[in-house]
Amino acid sequence: MSELPSTALAPYAGAAVGDYVQILKPRVMSLVVFTGFVGLAVAPGHLHPILAMVAVLCIAVGAGASGAINMWYDRDIDAVMRRTAARPLPAGRMMPGEALGFGVVLAVGAVVVMALAVNSVAAQLLALTIGFYVFVYTMWLKRRTPQNIVIGGAAGALPPLIGWAAVTGDVGWGAVALFAIIFFWTPPHFWALSLYRAGEYAEAGVPMLPVVAGARETKRQMLIYTLMLWPATLAPWLLGVAGSVYGLCAGVLSLIFTGAAIRVWRDAGDRSARQMFAFSLLYLFLIFAVLLVDRSGGGLP
Amino acid sequence: MTAGDVLDANVDLKQPDERERRMRGRNRALLAVLLGLVALFYAITIVRLGGG
Numbered sequence: 001m002s003e004l005p006s007t008a009l010a011p012y013a014g015a016a017v018g019d020y021v022q023i024l025k026p027r028v029m030s031l032v033v034f035t036g037f038v039g040l041a042v043a044p045g046h047l048h049p050i051l052a053m054v055a056v057l058c059i060a061v062g063a064g065a066s067g068a069i070n071m072w073y074d075r076d077i078d079a080v081m082r083r084t085a086a087r088p089l090p091a092g093r094m095m096p097g098e099a100l101g102f103g104v105v106l107a108v109g110a111v112v113v114m115a116l117a118v119n120s121v122a123a124q125l126l127a128l129t130i131g132f133y134v135f136v137y138t139m140w141l142k143r144r145t146p147q148n149i150v151i152g153g154a155a156g157a158l159p160p161l162i163g164w165a166a167v168t169g170d171v172g173w174g175a176v177a178l179f180a181i182i183f184f185w186t187p188p189h190f191w192a193l194s195l196y197r198a199g200e201y202a203e204a205g206v207p208m209l210p211v212v213a214g215a216r217e218t219k220r221q222m223l224i225y226t227l228m229l230w231p232a233t234l235a236p237w238l239l240g241v242a243g244s245v246y247g248l249c250a251g252v253l254s255l256i257f258t259g260a261a262i263r264v265w266r267d268a269g270d271r272s273a274r275q276m277f278a279f280s281l282l283y284l285f286l287i288f289a290v291l292l293v294d295r296s297g298g299g300l301p
Numbered sequence: 302m303t304a305g306d307v308l309d310a311n312v313d314l315k316q317p318d319e320r321e322r323r324m325r326g327r328n329r330a331l332l333a334v335l336l337g338l339v340a341l342f343y344a345i346t347i348v349r350l351g352g353g
Binding site: 113 | 349
């Protein structure tokens with residue numbers, strides 16, 4: 001047995017605070033928090049502002065915990081991909097056990113506090129979201145099927161339901177509509193990214209659709225999902241969760257999003273896919289922002 | 302944590318001053334989190350007792 005290098009026995013400095021923040025995936029967390037907050041804000045009923053703040057905090061911490069556990073599990077493929085190679089684990093700034101322990105503690109803490117402070121339905125939905133993201137998406141689907149982000153996208157679509165349930169204690173049709181918006185938005189969003197990152201995904205062994213089925217099929221499915229997004233996006237207006245201002249804005253934004261998908265379909269290069277990916281983030285933010293404004297502005301029927 | 306883990310993770314091995322700086326940072330962050338939790342649970346208790 002070879003001896004360990006003497007440096008291996010030197011004290012480990014431990015991860016910096018910034019590394020702990022980074023493994024929470026703050027950018028993903030911000031969108032999750034925003035959609036969760038909108039679900040909470042548009043739900044019928046009243047929740048004390050302090051408890052509403054606690055609910056949003058629990059959603060944020062739960063999302064961060066999912067990200068940390070995901071980074072722990074995916075550290076091998078993260079090291080292969082240029083986009084993720086600088087993350088704390090593949091870069092060697094954090095031990096795997098630190099990330100896993102941090103994620104598990106935050107996940108359990110977020111669910112327990114949600115149950116104690118808000119209600120058990122919201123806590124169960126939060127636990128389901130974390131469990132779905134970690135076990136179903138990260139551990140089961142991500143490396144096995146090109147449908148990984150279609151099914152796994154359900155985890156990212158659940159936060160508005162959690163916010164809604166925090167207020168009402170159950171899940172109404174309006175909440176399902178918000179879920180459907182994010183669920184049908186996720187495939188074109190991620191496939192736009194994977195179109196111009198296909199080489200990296202292939203190298204890492206992740207069977208994203210462009211890697212398995214090719215760019216042409218991916219672009220076709222992106223267009224199909226963008227069309228399926230229409231009824232989901234208009235559902236809050238049709239169900240009376242939002243008013244006509246929302247309905248009009250949702251129609252215009254969906255028209256632009258569909259146009260972007262058509263451009264991707266017709267474009268042989270990467271440029272339109274990059275633009276669609278960037279617009280997809282703005283699209284989701286604006287849809288939920290308009291929903292929030294329309295609701296608070298009294299635009300309800 | 303074993304020495305093998307350290308090698309597997311290809312973790313940077315830092316000088317003592319860097320180590321202390323990171324520990325100080327983590328300790329301060331932990332203090333802030335604990336104080337935040339105290340305030341949070343206090344607020345939750347007050348709201349719950351008030352029937353909120």
